[in-house]
Amino acid sequence: MITELDNRIYGTNKSRIIEEFFSNSAHFPIVLIFVELFTEGFYEFIREPDLYAISFSALLQAHFIGNRYSNSYKRQLFGNLIGPSVYTIFEVPIEGLVSFLSNPIHTAYWCFSLTIGISRSIQLHTSGNIHSCFIIIENIVRTNILFVGYWIFEVMTEDKYTDVSIFFSNMSHLYIFIVITLSGLIIGVSKTTNKQYMDLLRRTATQLKEYSQWLLGDILLTQAVTDPLSLSLQRINRYVLFMDIRGFTKWCESQMPEDVVKVVNNYYLTAETVWSKFPVIKTKLTGDEVLIVFSSGDTALKAALLLRERIEDFLGSFGLSAGIGVHSGPLIEGLVGSKKVKAYDIIGDTVNTAKRLCDNAIGGEILISDGFPEKLRKQTAFSGQREIMVKGKNSPIKVYSVKGLKEN
Numbered sequence: 020m021i022t023e024l025d026n027r028i029y030g031t032n033k034s035r036i037i038e039e040f041f042s043n044s045a046h047f048p049i050v051l052i053f054v055e056l057f058t059e060g061f062y063e064f065i066r067e068p069d070l071y072a073i074s075f076s077a078l079l080q081a082h083f084i085g086n087r088y089s090n091s092y093k094r095q096l097f098g099n100l101i102g103p104s105v106y107t108i109f110e111v112p113i114e115g116l117v118s119f120l121s122n123p124i125h126t127a128y129w130c131f132s133l134t135i136g137i138s139r140s141i142q143l144h145t146s147g148n149i150h151s152c153f154i155i156i157e158n159i160v161r162t163n164i165l166f167v168g169y170w171i172f173e174v175m176t177e178d179k180y181t182d183v184s185i186f187f188s189n190m191s192h193l194y195i196f197i198v199i200t201l202s203g204l205i206i207g208v209s210k211t212t213n214k215q216y217m218d219l220l221r222r223t224a225t226q227l228k229e230y231s232q233w234l235l236g237d238i239l240l241t242q243a244v245t246d247p248l249s250l251s252l253q254r255i256n257r258y259v260l261f262m263d264i265r266g267f268t269k270w271c272e273s274q275m276p277e278d279v280v281k282v283v284n285n286y287y288l289t290a291e292t293v294w295s296k297f298p299v300i301k302t303k304l305t306g307d308e309v310l311i312v313f314s315s316g317d318t319a320l321k322a323a324l325l326l327r328e329r330i331e332d333f334l335g336s337f338g339l340s341a342g343i344g345v346h347s348g349p350l351i352e353g354l355v356g357s358k359k360v361k362a363y364d365i366i367g368d369t370v371n372t373a374k375r376l377c378d379n380a381i382g383g384e385i386l387i388s389d390g391f392p393e394k395l396r397k398q399t400a401f402s403g404q405r406e407i408m409v410k411g412k413n414s415p416i417k418v419y420s421v422k423g424l425k426e427n
Contacts, residue, residue: 022237024244028224036085044081044102046161047131048073050168054124058175072109076102095143099136103128123171131167134160154214155207162203166196235363236301250363252353257300258319259350259370261377262290262326262343263308270339282337283307289333293325300352301363308377312352312365316395319345323385324423331383343385344376347392368411375409376418389417400425 030038052073056064064070080102084095106128111119119125138157142150170192173180180186187193231240242249264270264286271279283306290309294302297318303310313319323343330341350367376386387396402422406415 022241024228024241027244028221028228032086036081039085040077040081043099043135043161044077044084047128047164047168048077048102048106050164051124051128054168054172054175057172068109068113072106076105076109079105095139096133096136099132099139103132123174124168127167127171131160131164151211151215154211155204158207158210159200159203162199162206163196166199169195236299238298238300239363250354252351252355254349255352256347256349257352257365257369258313258316258345258347259365259373260311260313260319260323260326260343260345261308261374262311262330262341263306263377264334264339264341265382266339267307270337286330286333289329290326293329294322296325297322301365303364316347316392317398319347320387320395320399320421320424323421327383327385340382342377342380342382344373344378344380345385345387346373346376346390347388348372348390371411372409372416375407375412376416379407379409379418380420385421386418387421389419391419398425399423 029035052070055069059067080098083101084098103125107119107125110125114122135157138153138160141153142157145153170180170186173186173192187196228240231243235243239250274282286307287304287309294311297313298315299311299322300314301310301312311319311322313322323345327341327343334340346369348367348369350365350369352365353363354361355364355366356362372388372390376388380386387399396419399419400422401419403420404417405420406417408415
């Protein structure tokens with residue numbers, strides 16, 4: 020799933036298409052348009068389909084290459100040939116194949132698109148100096164689109180310039196060629212430096228995103244990016260799930276530390292395959308304990324049932340099992356800590372009660388409290404109920420052992 024943070028790091032689909040259009044796909048079509056505009060005349064040109072065929076071809080190519088969902092960045096050669104291909108399909112039936120190919124501006128369109136497509140394809144599969152070299156080559160080629168367009172315009176207006184040597188014998192033409200080529204070289208070197216810097220920034224941002232997801236999770240991280248105030252302390256109703264392994268401390272006494280860590284990591288990984296299927300507000304892993312916070316009671320119950328199924332299958336091979344407690348109620352949620360060290364946490368009696376329910380659940384059991392919404396309890400099948408005394412409570416709490424969800 021693409022998040023708002025992904026869009027900020029890599030750009031939105033729309034922004035990538037716009038960037039592709041103005042940085043690549045529209046370059047030769049603009050030159051082609053003005054060459055034909057000045058050779059045919061304004062009113063004549065806008066009445067013919069050429070302008071619209073060129074524009075549509077450029078837009079279609081930009082959409083294909085810029086669209087992240089088309090995987091087109093791995094097919095740059097094909098993508099860069101879309102423009103000239105579509106334009107050729109439009110024009111050949113109108114002008115005829117021989118007439119179309121005899122126009123040097125059309126041939127140049129194909130040559131430039133092919134050269135840029137090959138250069139971009141090589142860039143995708145290389146790194147270091149070779150990668151940088153082809154960025155520079157691409158930009159030298161790209162800037163010379165303007166020069167070639169100028170040469171073709173001169174050819175169309177003065178036949179003598181069909182001879183390239185005569186064309187370059189004009190010192191102004193040679194001057195323009197040298198300046199444009201050097202400009203392409205300078206732009207290429209600049210783009211190489213900028214790309215290296217942008218790639219480093221994006222790699223760093225991606226790393227920071229991953230670290231932030233470990234601490235906040237996808238939902239909170241997205242909220243923090245779009246609205247930093249959303250992490251402020253607030254009183255809110257949540258569904259809190261605790262799960263830990265029964266008899267884990269005793270089991271660890273007879274195991275090698277490396278084996279214990281391996282089991283714990285796989286235990287967490289198994290739990291993650293479950294909670295990642297649901298919209299989770301927060302997760303926290305401590306020792307053999309898993310804390311998960313939900314905004315929906317229905318989601319919390321479904322997650323608890325799936326957790327029990329997957330975790331029992333995993334722990335069973337080690338002769339272990341886990342208990343689960345789920346409780347709902349108001350709590351304080353948000354960033355807590357000192358000025359320089361903060362963590363997003365939940366605090367309140369709801370959290371403590373959920374933990375006590377988990378402590379009182381036997382292996383393979385899910386306990387929910389009497390405080391769970393009645394509507395949800397009516398949708399749930401129970402294998403029994405009992406009262407438990409928990410630390411910090413003067414009166415016993417009525418709890419229900421969850422069997423499953425009732426069928427509608």
